[in-house]
Amino acid sequence: MIKKAIKFTLLILCFSIMLFWSYSRIEKINEKKQFISGICVLKEYREEKAEDYFNYHKIHPTFELDTIISDVNEKEGKVLYYDSFIDLIKQPNYVDCIKYYFNNKEASINDVININSKQLLDLDYDNVLAEYLYLDLEGSIIRKCVDYSKKHSEIETADVIYIVDLGLEDINPSKHFLSLIYTDFFLPARIERYIKYYEENESFSPRQVVEIVNCDADQQFYTNIVPSDLSKGLLVINNKFNYLEKDYVPENLVVVDGKYSYYGARMEKTAYDAFVEMCEAAKENLLYIIVAGDNGYRSYNHQNELYGYYEYVYGTEGADECSARAGHSEHQTGLAVDIEVIILEGNRTYSYSSRYDWVKENCWEFGFIYRYQAGKEHLTGYQEESWHYRYVGKEVALYIKEHDITFDEYYTYFVKGY
Ligand SMILES: [Zn+2]
Incomplete structure (x- = not known):
């Protein structure tokens, strides 16, 4: 009796398997028929390759029919569609890969291999992922791009990659955001300040906003002051946001030769050597350069007296336009x-009013910059000073001249370090 029952069960089982097998076979035949009827009308279609076309299509369901035909025709043997499978199986975590392949119908085997190599198997395959998958990007970047694109679908792929590259994916892309990030001298670390300043000053251009914030001039002068970073050596900045201590005296101070200073001015040695070079070159152009008074290096106390005098005469606001508060003068750096500038006899190129023009134009060749220029008062905090030059070295001086920026901005962008 039991034997009979087992026999009967086995029979039913066999029958069911056969039924299922023939059903899936019929389904596959139908699918194949349908596929062939679509592809056979194409020009390069070859009857004997029908099976290969179909198998290749099963591996790459998203491929166009044209691509399927050309790929299969190119390869003579029948191994073509096995290649990808073998690659898939070769993956150390092939079980996960195969699972992914079956769970994400749109993904081809190549997609899965690529997704796996970039360690993105936890992401669902969709149009957004497909957009970034074959770009030359690391998996961690793709993951961020995909996340970002899903949150901000209005932003284009190239912009998304740039935003992620800048590390700004957590910043809300408000209306000024995109124009700011492509602006010269944009610093990702200052994005919030740029946006805030831009919102308060809508008529400005992105470049103006970036320039002002890079110079810290989005803040009131003499607020948020910090000690000047002396580790920057000859590129130290001392301005209305950076100060030197009362007792700071630069090393290597030298006394300027009597030829160039009647009052025994002092300067930092490197700057002084460059200064002498500039004075000599000026002579060849029939211009005589001499230090005004003893205004090379100026001590904290000297500056304090000087500022006090201007403040007494012009009041605080007036004094701030033409003189630095003690500790904030560039002269304290040496x-x-x-x-x-005195015009020598026989000079017909320059007049009294244009006597500084040669220095303004040529100072960078000796490592100096024309520090406080007209039109940049809102950045430097000083009115134009045709007579004030700052040593920064030739390379930096040339860069500043060519890009028409202030040393304040140069410092923030290149020297300060973010
Ligand atoms: Zn000066």
């Missing part, structure tokens, strides 16, 4: 010099 790297700045105020000059007087």
